[in-house]
Amino acid sequence: MTKPDLDDGPLESVRFTGLKPGPKLIVLGAVHGNEPCGPTAIRRAIEDCRSGSLKILRGEVTFVPVANPKAWRQKTREGDRNLNRDLREKPLASDYEDRIGNHLCALLRQHDALLDIHSFRGEGEPFVFFGPDDNRGELEPFARADEEAALASCLGVAIGIHGWLDNYTKLLAIRARLDLPRLSITEGYGTTEFMRFAGGYAVTLECGTHDDPQAAEIGHVAIRNTLAQLQLIEAPKPAAALRDVIEMVEILLCEQAGDAAEGPWRTGDAVPAGAIIARRADGAPVTAPRDGFVIFPNKAPKLGEAICHFGIAAKRGSGQRSSS
Numbered sequence: 001m002t003k004p005d006l007d008d009g010p011l012e013s014v015r016f017t018g019l020k021p022g023p024k025l026i027v028l029g030a031v032h033g034n035e036p037c038g039p040t041a042i043r044r045a046i047e048d049c050r051s052g053s054l055k056i057l058r059g060e061v062t063f064v065p066v067a068n069p070k071a072w073r074q075k076t077r078e079g080d081r082n083l084n085r086d087l088r089e090k091p092l093a094s095d096y097e098d099r100i101g102n103h104l105c106a107l108l109r110q111h112d113a114l115l116d117i118h119s120f121r122g123e124g125e126p127f128v129f130f131g132p133d134d135n136r137g138e139l140e141p142f143a144r145a146d147e148e149a150a151l152a153s154c155l156g157v158a159i160g161i162h163g164w165l166d167n168y169t170k171l172l173a174i175r176a177r178l179d180l181p182r183l184s185i186t187e188g189y190g191t192t193e194f195m196r197f198a199g200g201y202a203v204t205l206e207c208g209t210h211d212d213p214q215a216a217e218i219g220h221v222a223i224r225n226t227l228a229q230l231q232l233i234e235a236p237k238p239a240a241a242l243r244d245v246i247e248m249v250e251i252l253l254c255e256q257a258g259d260a261a262e263g264p265w266r267t268g269d270a271v272p273a274g275a276i277i278a279r280r281a282d283g284a285p286v287t288a289p290r291d292g293f294v295i296f297p298n299k300a301p302k303l304g305e306a307i308c309h310f311g312i313a314a315k316r317g318s319g320q321r322s323s324s
């Protein structure tokens with residue numbers, strides 16, 4: 001039997017090594033195959049490095065324009081499954097994303113910092129996802145929060161969101177209550193979570209709507225800013241751009257077919273307490289539990305998927321630390 005997945009082409013990475021010591025950065029595009037901004041921005045950055053308009057002097061940068069070649073070829077979000085879930089090393093690969101994931105994990109382990117470039121469905125302002133505060137907890141122990149906050153702040157986008165994995169445990173609890181198939185917490189692990197597990201730090205940049213040509217421009221600026229922030233190139237450190245930092249604190253799940261997000265809200269939009277953000281299939285409205293923000297509203301979720309996440313203004317990660 002043929003395995004066409006294995007013919008989906010090699011995983012391409014392009015590396016520039018400075019001759020002076022410095023941090024090792026990896027930049028990923030197209031973890032999801034229907035998000036062209038990453039490949040476009042990364043290929044431009046590769047050309048910049050080749051032409052000398054970006055001169056890598058210190059450390060190392062590895063560009064992976066297309067992290068999921070099968071999904072990219074298909075122009076779909078996923079190949080066999082979402083590469084940005086359950087990303088970890090698997091000695092016995094059972095699908096395409098397991099196979100590509102093993103190689104991606106090996107690459108991530110060679111680096112200190114990850115910039116993962118994405119876009120989203122629907123309208124909304126670009127934003128950056130980052131990770132937890134320094135902590136010694138069980139879920140996501142971490143010791144590089146200051147470096148990560150500085151990276152998130154330098155990219156050029158005004159909205160930062162954190163609390164993904166904590167919120168994911170709430171999704172698992174609701175699924176358990178609804179008697180839906182159990183998911184492991186590792187399902188919540190994507191590129192950034194694996195990178196933190198492997199000792200690095202990482203951000204996910206969401207550059208805007210999938211097909212907005214401006215999204216690639218935002219990605220390209222973010223790459224240049226990151227190279228300056230880490231001083232891989234000789235350039236002033238970028239000004240901190242984060243204005244609103246949002247902590248994800250709740251998740252609304254589709255508990256029966258017909259539950260859906262409602263209203264004009266886009267990711268990052270502020271909503272007042274009591275505003276209708278979703279409606280259950282029986283017509284009952286779901287309102288914002290307090291003043292906060294809507295994240296990833298979905299007007300056609302499947303059973304057990306998120307209708308939307310809900311966040312509040314966060315105290316941390318204001319970006320002030322980036323100047324240090």
Ligand SMILES: [Zn+2]
Nearest residue numbers: 032035118119
């Ligand atoms: Zn994506």
